Amino acid sequence: MMSEEQADKRSTTPGLTLSVTADEEGKPKRSLASILKATILNTQGSLLALIVVIMVAMAIATDSFWTPYNLQNLFRQASIEGIIAIASTIVIITAGIDLSVGSVVGLTAMISAVLMTEVGANIGVWPAIIIAMLAGTFVGLYHGFIIYDVKVDSFIATLGSMIFVRGIIKIISGAKTTAYLPDSFTNFAQVEVFTIPSLVLVWLGVAALSHFVLKYTRFGRNIFVIGSSMEVAKLAGIRMRLNIYGVYILAAFLNSLAGVLLSSRLTSAMPTGGAAYLMPAITAAVIGGASLHGAQGSIIGSVLGTLLMTTIITAGIHLEVHPFIMESVLGALLTVAVVIDQLRQRRAA
Amino acid sequence: MSGIDNEYVRMEGISKSFPGVQALDDVAISVRRGEIHALIGENGAGKSTLIKILMGAYQKDAGSIYIDGARVDINSPLEARRYGLNAVYQEMLIAPKLSVGENLLMGKMPVNRLGIVDWPSVYEQSRDTLRDLALDIDPRKKIADLPLAERAMATIAKVVGEKANLIIFDEPTARLTTEEVETLFAIIRRLRQENIAIIYISHWLEEIFELCDRVTVLKDGQQVGTYPVAEVDEDTLVSMMVGRSLEEMYGIKRVSPGEKILEVQNLTVEPYFSNVSFSLRQGEVLGFFGLVGSGRTPLMRAIFGAESPDAGQILVRGEPVRITSPTQAVNNAIGMVPEDRRLQGLAMPLSVKHNINMTSYGDISVLGVVRQREEAKRSQRLVARLNIRTPSLNQIVAKLSGGNQQKVAIAKWLAKDADILILDEPTVGVDVGAKVEIYHMIEDLIALNKAVILISSYLPEVIGLADRIIVMAEGNVMGEVSPEAATEERLLRMASKLEV
Numbered sequence: 001m002m003s004e005e006q007a008d009k010r011s012t013t014p015g016l017t018l019s020v021t022a023d024e025e026g027k028p029k030r031s032l033a034s035i036l037k038a039t040i041l042n043t044q045g046s047l048l049a050l051i052v053v054i055m056v057a058m059a060i061a062t063d064s065f066w067t068p069y070n071l072q073n074l075f076r077q078a079s080i081e082g083i084i085a086i087a088s089t090i091v092i093i094t095a096g097i098d099l100s101v102g103s104v105v106g107l108t109a110m111i112s113a114v115l116m117t118e119v120g121a122n123i124g125v126w127p128a129i130i131i132a133m134l135a136g137t138f139v140g141l142y143h144g145f146i147i148y149d150v151k152v153d154s155f156i157a158t159l160g161s162m163i164f165v166r167g168i169i170k171i172i173s174g175a176k177t178t179a180y181l182p183d184s185f186t187n188f189a190q191v192e193v194f195t196i197p198s199l200v201l202v203w204l205g206v207a208a209l210s211h212f213v214l215k216y217t218r219f220g221r222n223i224f225v226i227g228s229s230m231e232v233a234k235l236a237g238i239r240m241r242l243n244i245y246g247v248y249i250l251a252a253f254l255n256s257l258a259g260v261l262l263s264s265r266l267t268s269a270m271p272t273g274g275a276a277y278l279m280p281a282i283t284a285a286v287i288g289g290a291s292l293h294g295a296q297g298s299i300i301g302s303v304l305g306t307l308l309m310t311t312i313i314t315a316g317i318h319l320e321v322h323p324f325i326m327e328s329v330l331g332a333l334l335t336v337a338v339v340i341d342q343l344r345q346r347r348a349a
Numbered sequence: 350m351s352g353i354d355n356e357y358v359r360m361e362g363i364s365k366s367f368p369g370v371q372a373l374d375d376v377a378i379s380v381r382r383g384e385i386h387a388l389i390g391e392n393g394a395g396k397s398t399l400i401k402i403l404m405g406a407y408q409k410d411a412g413s414i415y416i417d418g419a420r421v422d423i424n425s426p427l428e429a430r431r432y433g434l435n436a437v438y439q440e441m442l443i444a445p446k447l448s449v450g451e452n453l454l455m456g457k458m459p460v461n462r463l464g465i466v467d468w469p470s471v472y473e474q475s476r477d478t479l480r481d482l483a484l485d486i487d488p489r490k491k492i493a494d495l496p497l498a499e500r501a502m503a504t505i506a507k508v509v510g511e512k513a514n515l516i517i518f519d520e521p522t523a524r525l526t527t528e529e530v531e532t533l534f535a536i537i538r539r540l541r542q543e544n545i546a547i548i549y550i551s552h553w554l555e556e557i558f559e560l561c562d563r564v565t566v567l568k569d570g571q572q573v574g575t576y577p578v579a580e581v582d583e584d585t586l587v588s589m590m591v592g593r594s595l596e597e598m599y600g601i602k603r604v605s606p607g608e609k610i611l612e613v614q615n616l617t618v619e620p621y622f623s624n625v626s627f628s629l630r631q632g633e634v635l636g637f638f639g640l641v642g643s644g645r646t647p648l649m650r651a652i653f654g655a656e657s658p659d660a661g662q663i664l665v666r667g668e669p670v671r672i673t674s675p676t677q678a679v680n681n682a683i684g685m686v687p688e689d690r691r692l693q694g695l696a697m698p699l700s701v702k703h704n705i706n707m708t709s710y711g712d713i714s715v716l717g718v719v720r721q722r723e724e725a726k727r728s729q730r731l732v733a734r735l736n737i738r739t740p741s742l743n744q745i746v747a748k749l750s751g752g753n754q755q756k757v758a759i760a761k762w763l764a765k766d767a768d769i770l771i772l773d774e775p776t777v778g779v780d781v782g783a784k785v786e787i788y789h790m791i792e793d794l795i796a797l798n799k800a801v802i803l804i805s806s807y808l809p810e811v812i813g814l815a816d817r818i819i820v821m822a823e824g825n826v827m828g829e830v831s832p833e834a835a836t837e838e839r840l841l842r843m844a845s846k847l848e849v
Contacts, residue, residue, distance in 0.1 A: 216718055216719055216721070217714070217717045217718050217719060218710040218711065218714040218717050218718075218719055219717060221703065221706070221707070221710050221719060222707075222710065224696070224699055224703065225696045225699065225703070225707050228696035228697060228698050228699055229692060229693075229696060229697075231692060231693050232692070232693055232694065232695060232696050232707075233696075233707075234655065234674075234675055235653070235655060235675050235685060235687055235693055235694070236675070236679075236707045236708045236761065237675045237676045237678065237679030237680075237708055237765075238676070238707070239676050293698075294698075295696065295698045295699060296698060
């Protein structure tokens with residue numbers, strides 16, 4: 001039979017009931033397992049620790065990893081994926097999902113490339129960039145309409161546009177790679193400021209701005225409420241159309257930016273461009289603490305999540321792990337991230 | 350037959366705690382064969398927990414259960430059934446897409462020699478069961494196609510048809526009409542004659558006096574006592590349930606109502622309600638009473654812009670307003686605390702601070718940027734004013750108790766400084782202490798000249814708090830009653846369309 005005193009202790013530690021035992025002084029003493037569990041579940045700390053551990057291990061294990069060239073490359077690689085992960089995080093916070101990120105990236109990359117190179121269509125770098133980003137951002141406007149006004153689930157809505165937009169890319173490009181982009185455009189991706197690649201600066205700039213928007217603006221506050229429950233948000237008088245359109249337009253805008261950066265970095269645009277970013281972006285967002293149930297997620301988390309993913313991929317390359325195996329590892333990572341999300345939810349419930 | 354005085358089930362020293370709450374503390378109950386034993390208590394008193402322990406859905410922390418004098422362990426609902434225990438729950442555990450017959454004979458469908466379901470005899474057997482209970486329901490109909498009340502009766506028929514030794518009825522009349530309640534009572538009385546033990550849970554004390562032999566009262570997880578029904582009266586039961594007299598609970602300071610702030614004229618939303626008109630003054634508490642399906646909740650949602658009206662108009666401070674979304678309602682200083690806190694009223698995974706301010710970020714933002722200090726200050730002030738018990742402003746709302754959650758749900762409209770507050774069942778699922786605090790909050794609101802619409806199914810609450818009471822039935826206003834003229838019986842009769 002449980003004494004009242006014990007009952008009281010249990011009642012003062014909601015959520016930790018299973019892992020907390022009482023010692024003789026009556027203070028709750030956390031078991032090693034529970035400390036470990038809490039650390040693993042404290043997303044940002046454990047992510048940072050994991051990234052550092054892998055980097056140190058790689059620096060010791062290989063000669064090629066801890067070199068300025070490789071590190072620059074790692075961060076450059078991370079930056080485009082990082083921007084897409086930020087866009088995904090914002091959508092996931094509203095309990096939605098955007099499966100079209102890769103297609104929007106590809107669309108913007110292709111439109112900008114075509115507008116800069118095709119004879120008769122060459123309109124100059126800046127107009128090309130602006131038109132391409134407007135086209136990409138327009139997909140977000142369409143998402144707002146189909147998800148908010150037509151009330152199609154975001155999963156299906158963006159699955160549809162993922163395939164639809166990919167088709168458009170192939171129509172525009174004739175399913176061919178567009179290369180030989182102007183130097184004035186491709187040089188941007190190669191610029192460094194005090195050895196920091198320009199792409200990384202853009203990524204961190206986007207991250208800082210997005211972090212500010214999520215944490216300190218009315219829009220940021222509102223989308224967390226929407227993610228927690230549409231009905232609650234609606235009955236609190238929050239302007240749903242404005243905010244939901246806003247989320248998908250913002251996400252598409254960020255993905256469009258990533259698309260332009262991608263073609264600048266690759267000096268070309270491929271019909272399949274961007275397609276490979278979908279899973280890493282969602283994985284990075286979820287690893288970074290975004291919950292597919294909504295109302296949870298942070299930009300700092302998504303930055304660390306992206307960095308972890310890229311570090312693992314780069315480490316795989318340096319350890320000469322077969323690319324097919326790496327692909328499976330990344331898939332497994334997504335599953336692990338979602339399982340951790342489930343554990344977090346159960347703990348919070 | 351065994352045990353003292355024909356006792357069938359005895360539970361002793363039952364305790365159960367959940368994180369943050371001691372749901373049951375040393376509770377005992379004994380139920381005899383051929384007895385209808387009432388189990389009563391406020392929401393959160395522990396009735397459901399006790400029943401779920403008996404039915405094997407929860408495991409007790411301490412205590413023992415005896416059946417026919419022998420100590421038993423009941424670890425799962427299946428084991429409970431094996432001991433001859435069965436229950437009709439509030440949530441109906443039937444398959445809505447299957448026919449009544451399939452539901453009644455679930456798990457024991459008659460088959461022919463080839464092992465194929467013998468449909469004619471499925472329907473014949475279930476028709477017999479239904480006729481036996483004087484129910485006129487077609488066994489071929491899908492459950493989902495039945496009206497709610499018939500669905501409830503079909504559920505009851507299923508459980509009764511399963512031939513148990515003890516049957517628990519958990520609020521069985523909540524969805525039934527008066528006639529069906531009579532049918533149900535006849536069924537229960539017949540079960541008593543057949544020497545079956547019955548536990549009957551209800552909010553309606555009249556039902557207890559009409560039907561039951563003994564009554565066990567729970568309060569805050571503790572047992573107040575068990576009494577023969579003949580030896581107690583309604584007042585005694587109420588004060589045992591709430592631990593104080595009615596007057597103490599509902600005695601709020603009234604103010605004389607000021608100017609007319611809200612007028613609703615001939616408002617109609619098909620098929621929920623039609624032609625509803627009423628007005629509301631500042632400093633007034635207007636009570637709305639009605640049974641499930643009376644249209645109260647859709648009416649309030651329409652006033653709040655969450656349903657679009659088919660006809661009629663709404664005037665705020667004498668001016669006609671167009672309210673087509675909650676945003677517009679909020680801009681007209683109307684606030685609503687919805688019936689379902691978890692799904693409609695609160696962002697459960699977010700902080701107390703975030704929830705309190707979710708209606709008013711527009712007021713505390715400059716160029717879209719939230720003024721953090723103002724946000725914290727407002728939250729701090731409301732937490733103190735409403736006595737919201739939370740370790741910090743950053744605590745997740747899901748981890749607060751029901752009463753404190755409800756206070757947060759109300760606080761968000763105080764933050765917005767709403768002048769008209771619609772409270773839809775504000776005290777469901779909160780403990781008595783928090784209930785009294787919510788009543789005091791209503792008192793504070795009217796003292797500040799706010800206008801309050803109070804929807805409640807709990808009659809003493811409506812009668813005790815409201816300045817006027819509007820009774821609705823089947824989408825129509827049946828009439829308006831002053832609290833002095835209102836008795837529980839009269840309001841119920843009006844709500845059942847027996848009296849205007």
